[in-house]
Amino acid sequence: MTTVTDQATRQETAASSAQVPPAIELRGISKAFGPVQANKNISIKVARGSIHGIVGENGAGKSTLMSILYGFYKADAGEVYINGKRTDIPDSLAAIRAGIGMVFQHFKLVENFTVLENVILGAEDSALLGPSRRRARGVLKQLASDFELEVEPDALIEELSVGHQQRVEILKALYREADILILDEPTGVLTPSEADHLFRILRGLKEQGKTIILITHKLREIMDVTDEVSVMRRGEMVATRKTADTSPTELAELMVGRKVLLRVEKTKAQPGDEVLRVEGLRLVDAQGVERLRKIGFNLRAGEILGIAGVAGNGQSELLEVLAGLREAEGKAWLRGAPLPLSGPECNGQARRAARIAHVPEDRHRRGLVLPFHAWENTALGYHNDPRYNPSPWRMDGAAIVADTAAKMERFDVRPPNPQLPAEGFSGGNQQKIVLAREIEYGPDLLLVGQPTRGVDIGAIEFIHQRLIQLRDAGAAILLVSVELDEILSLSDRILVMFDGRIMGERMADATDAKELGLMMAGMTET
Amino acid sequence: MSSKRIPNWADVTLVPLVSVVLAFIISAILIWAIGESPWAAVKMMVDGAFGSSYGWGYTLYYATNFMFTGLAVAVAFQARLFNIGGEGQAALGGLGVALVLLYLPWPHWTLALLGASVGAALFGALWALIPGYLQAKRGSHIVITTIMFNFIAASFLNYMLVNFLRPVGSQDPSSPRFPDATSLPKLHEILGLFGIPFSKVPPVNISLLIAVGLCFAVWWMLWRTRLGYQIRALGESEPAAQYAGISPARITIIVMLISGGLAGLMALNNVMGEQERLVLNAVEGAGFIGIAVALMGRNHPFGVFLAAILFGFLYQGGAELALWTGIPRELIVVIQALVILFTGALDNMVRIPIAKLFSLRRAG
């Protein structure tokens, strides 16, 4: 693990000893949120007039680093140099003054303001708005013709497409005469043609001498548009490469790291009858973005179907639709009987009654009620279970506590105390509480999202074994994970999702990380 | 914020206690500023409220009112709904009691109490149903709608009293007296059964036992039934409740029905128990005091019980103060305001220093 890092650093120092000071240099930046070290001693140089990519998995610390650069968070340690000059950035105003503009992943726009109002907000010329409006109108016209950034100045933000809203964010930065533009996951919400347009804009800005930092986890974009690329993993900067000298495969390896491959003991699957069939599943979110584009697949008893993909390509939505938490178009059948995807029968209780259990991706928000005791969380979703309710007037707390204690024992939850609030357990033990609840329900179909996110190594192995056991007991399991290793070691069959579509299907024993990685990056099937 | 944790016991007892002490200190300064002695005032209040069975009787009478309205606010708050409409719901409960007692024949007070309970709870619940429904189905902010419904209730009650309930020829906008058979036994009669002497003057009556019983019942409902489980789950985390298949709209409506019903039941104490007729403004702000009681009681029925007794003491003690000193009754409203301010809105001001103290102690 360390060898990669060392090599990369050495390479990096050798490569960048230019005469012009870099537009941005960060030295030894560290930032912790409570016990979580989001950034560890990060140093990076971004050359003037270049497009510099920063890649890494979710939670690698990219956004935190950029938020520090934009004065949104204060670093615990480290220094920032802009154009070779040491610069303190205590707040966003300082960042703006230093010539930094930022396009956040979630736009910071006032939805019921016009484009013009959003652009001048905070950068007004005088106490009265008239002169600012007039000047901004002119500047916007100029920027539009210079950089293909056409937006109707009097349109309301909420009436614009996501792509146009993003242009407004870029215009905001340029109106403040930013020299350095940071874009955080800019293409996550864009259609491919919108993304292509964005890249044209970025190249145009680069030609004008602007410096651009592009944060993404999509390798294709990095290869397309950047000059240099830095890779982050678990809060550390592990490598910087000239884009021309690297490949998606290398970057993917750097992103994931050469961690210990968890070999899961398992026999070959014995798939039985079809449990789930999905056809033409389509989901359009509130912003009008198509998240699932007519997805179809099937899943049989006694098999684990893994959904691989970079986060944000529709896997989460797929899980939520199947779990009855979101309504969607299309058709689904459970053991041959229609499974409603919308309407009053599409809810968590109905799904459980149909013997579908769900381990949600976000256990803090959905899977657990954090202030509730462990035993109360054991009843979450199963609160109507007759075993827990001897009469309508009494929920049998003692029975649930006893059941929880037994589950804790079987799943090795520590501390095995049903009276402890859920927020008092470590991530791995929280996840075991959720898993115990869902697995021991004895579902025909288990939906699992990111089963080992934020979970320590020991618990990972345990959780994997339990999933295999459930499979061997004849349940069908749909596994969504952004950890490729996990997909590879657990699944019997693998679907790769990209941009709301299924890019292809592979048998787990007939593929490898390299092939899947390319499919995940949106490269078409070979 | 995980570093700012404080132990559960401190959160439940220390934080509200410090808040209340702060409120009392400021009140003491106020008493001193208007030229009275805070110490003498406290002594007079305690004597007036607890020094005799007469004082106890009034204290408990007020406390009964506050238990009903405090429970109403607390139940709604468990689902994170802020029901400011207790005042209107209690007023409508009074109308329910009056209609039941005036227009139906009752042979005995026990049956009358049963009928009046149904009337009070039903009217209060229905008055809360509309804001609840609008919140659940139309997203109308429940705080604003319940405020509006307080005023609508006042006008509606006024209209009913003036046009329907007022006896012919009477100028006073109030209903006729309820039949004698519907008169509730007073506390002194109940205690008399056990040979315990108690003052005959104060209006404290059997509703006290109902209120105490309801504290227990609400606790049972919240922590011993699946309805309560669903209410609390929705209150703590709406996404988790949705995940569990708990319908937020359904629970919101049910909670508001329960909350309104509890507020409405207050009418058993003041309308049926004390006045024995329906008058204008019978609630006298008890609906709002319920907010302070619930906040101080940390929205727990047992806490509500204790806080209701404390406010009963403040009201009775305050009345004594007004009688014997130059301190007007409204001092109690100030104390109530400070309790709401410190325990409700300035919670973090108290919590953050306490959390710091705890983390210092842990570190050192």
Place this chain on the structure above:
Amino acid sequence: MDLATLAQVLDSTLRLATPLLFACLAGLISERAGVFDIGLEGKILAAAFLAAAIAYVSGNVWLGVLAGIAVSVFMSLIHGVASITFRGNQLISGVAINFLAAGLTVVIAQNWFQQGGRTPSLTGDARMPTIDLPFAEALADVPVIGPIYGIFSGHAPLVYLAFLCVPATWFLLFRTRFGLRLRAVGENPAAVDTAGVSVIGLRFGAVAICGVLCGLAGAYLSTGLSAGFVKDMSAGRGYIALAAMIFAKWRPWHAMGAVLLFGLLEAVANRFQSIEVFGLALPVQVMQALPYILTVVILAGFVGRAIPPRAGGSPYVKEH
């Protein structure tokens, strides 16, 4: 209803609408900045008391007005500290402020003036003067024009100020830098923060303006509309103003329309026990309840939905 009665009713509508208008604009500015304020009632009451008390003691109504503004701003700042600085519950803070005012005014008034929680009656310079518009007297006898002009003449300066505040608020909100930022902070504080502008500063500014306007509402109530303070004299006006603000969907000109409508309802209710509308006798209680009923209907979204500022009611916490 004859013409003279009508003129009287309209005249009293203007006066009754004045405190509502101040308070409504106060709430509008606070909520536009994302701070809910159900404590308008308390601030009006506190200002009414202190304005009357100081006017009585000093014999100068304008000192009273200043004192009213001062106490109202002070209470606004309590609300600001609770809800902006300490991120407390804005609604609970508002409730507390209403009770604080209801209690303190009586306690202090009783201690100060010994008249059962009221101030002595204001006379002479302690009472707010009225302004006769030019030519009011000359035109008085001219048919139609005279009485109509008369409706607008002879009011206290604060009445005219209240109505001037409508275009002023509109201008502030929609034509100035401060207004742009203020509206933005109520819709999306993150947009303001990332633009390098202080969210906390803006919200405190809005809350302070709210205090000034509530102070004017209260001062007019006790020195202009009445001659002295009596217990609970705000009588729900803060809530009616809140209703008017929702009714107007947080827009200044519409706010004026709403308070005139609610003022008219009050004026009519004060004068008649019941009124016939299209052959249907409306009892006085219906007129009293009408502002609230109309507001609930608007809130329910059956007649044009009222959408409050999107960041309203929640403290700003940074997140990326």
